[in-house]
Amino acid sequence: MTHNVLVVDDEPKLCDLLASALSQNDIAVFTAGNGLHALKVLESEDIDLVISDWRMPGMDGPQLLAEIKNRYPQLPVIVMTAYSTVKNAVQSMRNGAFDYIAKPFDIDELDITVSKALQFRDILKDNLRMRAELDEHQQIDSLVGDSPSFRRVLSAIDSVRESNATILLTGESGTGKEMVARAIHKHGNRADKPFVAVNCAAIPEGLLESEMFGHRKGAFTGAVADRVGRFQQADKGTLFLDEIGEMPLALQAKILRALQERxxxxxxxxxxxxxxxxxxxxTNKNLLDAVANKEFREDLYYRLNVFPIPLPALRERVEDIAPLARHFAHTLGAAAGKRFSGFSAEALQAMARYSWPGNIRELQNCVERATIVASGAEIEEQDLPAYLFASQPTQPGAQVAEGSVPADLEAALAEVEKAYILAALAQSNGVQAAAAQLIGISERSFWYRLKKLGIHVDKIVR
Structure with missing residues (x-):
């Protein structure tokens, strides 16, 4: 990533020297001869860091620092001075400077200080971006529901939100695990710090360690610059490790050390x-099964499972389907410039009968489609997607007839899971990536289920 650095000094030779030194580190350097000129550059360029002299004619370093902190409070400033007294250094730091360097300075020392400041700037930018994305989707990601099973989730969130304990969210894909994680962060004692989310299944295994812990320039082929890892990005805040069950064993030991020793x-x-x-x-995996199969470290499991929160599947909270659907219709309809009064009784009954293997995510997609095709103020049964009315595999949430309770619950659930996977493979003509997307899980998780259930996939499943 190229960064833009503004050097402010009334000595042109020093500006040229700094420009030459910094440009070696993939940095674009802008220069200004005084504070007023620097403010004009800041108005026209996207600057990541300011390096300013302490004494300059007109607007000096302290005055420029005060003006930058007023106009651009998130922009780091490094102050340099030939009059390097403790008083000047302390005063600049108190006034908001990121750091200071003394003239004459060592180039290696300058590189280290600049690198730290730019890493700080990157973290702030990422945090602002994620906060903006969160605000944009806040309405859709609200915690909606009043069923007994969901009330237990809300109670658990309230109990743990002010704690620093490690939390393990479990449940099927699409049950809202990231939504709950964000709610815990937003209403906890780290709300004003970064929330960093990592999908452990979406990052290639060879890049996971660098993604988590960062790397130094030249550490491996392609490492053209220093990189701050997700743990450092989330410092003082929350790190959300989604699909932790898909993390390779080789990396699990390093994650365990990071959790234990910080x-x-x-x-x-x-x-x-x-x-x-x-x-x-x-995770949507049974981690105890993974531990038994030597696919997940037992010590890491117990380190993560300090405060477990199981999230119910949507079929286990049928009474929440209607309020969730209304919520999605309101927010998604408003985004599309439509206003809906609600759903017809027939539409609500159809949604209540469906088993929602993709859970809340599938319901949201269903309602989004309905808001597009609906022509009236009320969403009707015919506005819902056709698959809600097609014959489905055995409904996991269907009413169990008296005397039909299975003797082996795990085996019965495995049969239901297998039926859904085979149906998805049939619909996708055997394309595993498409089948995984249909039922709302990652490709790695889908592959794991195929292996666990003993399903052999031909090119086309009929």
């Missing part, structure tokens, strides 16, 4: 770094 070691850098991160992990 210490990380970037790839290619022997220096350890302390981090203060509250971890929320999530």
């Amino acid at each position: 210490i990380i070691e970037p790839v290619g850098d022997p220096r350890e770094r302390k981090v203060d991160v509250r971890v929320i992990a999530a």
Whole structure:
């Protein structure tokens, strides 16, 4: 990533020297001869860092620092001075400077200070971006429901939100695990700090360690610059490890150390770094089964399972389908410029009869489609997608007839799971990626289920 750095000094030779030194590190350098000129540059360019002299004619360093903190409070400033007294350094830091360097300065020292400031800037930018995305989707991601099973989830959130304990969210794909994680963060004691989400199944295995812990420039092929890992990005905040059950065994030991000792070691850098991160992990796998199969570390499981919160499937909270559907219709309809009064009784009955294997995510997609095709103020049964009315595999949430309780619940659930997977494979003509998407799980998780259930996939499943 290229960063833009503004150097402010009334000595042109020093500006040229700094520009030459910094440009070696994939940095675009802008220069200004005084504070007023610097403010004009800031108005026209997207600057990531300001390096300013302390004494300059007209607007000096302290005055420029005050003006930058007023106009651009998130922009880091490094102050440099040939009059390097403790008083000047302390005063600049009190006034909001990120750091200071003394003239004459060492180039290596300058590189380290600039690198830290730019990493700080990147973290702030990522945090602002994620907060903006969260605000944009806040209406859709609201916690909606009043069923007994969902009230237990809300009670658990309230109990743990002010704690720094590690949390393990379990439940099927689409049950809202990231939504719950964000709610815990937003209403907890780290709400004003970063929330960083990582999908452990979506990142190639070879890049996971670098993604988690960062790396130094040159640590491996393609590492053209230093990179801050997700643990450091989430420092003082919350790190959400989604699909933790898909994490390779080789990396699990390093994650365990990071959780136990709050210490990380970037790839290619022997220096350890302390981090203060509250971890929320999530999985749709049975981790105890994975431990028994030597696919997940037992010590990591118990380190994650400090405060478990199981999330119910949508079929287990049928009474919440109607309020969730109304909520989605209101928010999605408003985004599309439509206003709906609600759903017809027939439409609500059809949604209540369906088993929702994709859970809340599938319901949201269903309602979004209905808001597009609906022509009236009320969403009717015919506005719902046809698959809601097609014959389905055995409904996991269907009423169990008296005397038909299975002798082996695990085996019965496995048969239901197998039926859904075979139906998805048939619909996708054997394309596993498409079948996984149909039932709302990752490709890696889908492959794991095929292996567990002994399903052999031909090119086309008929």
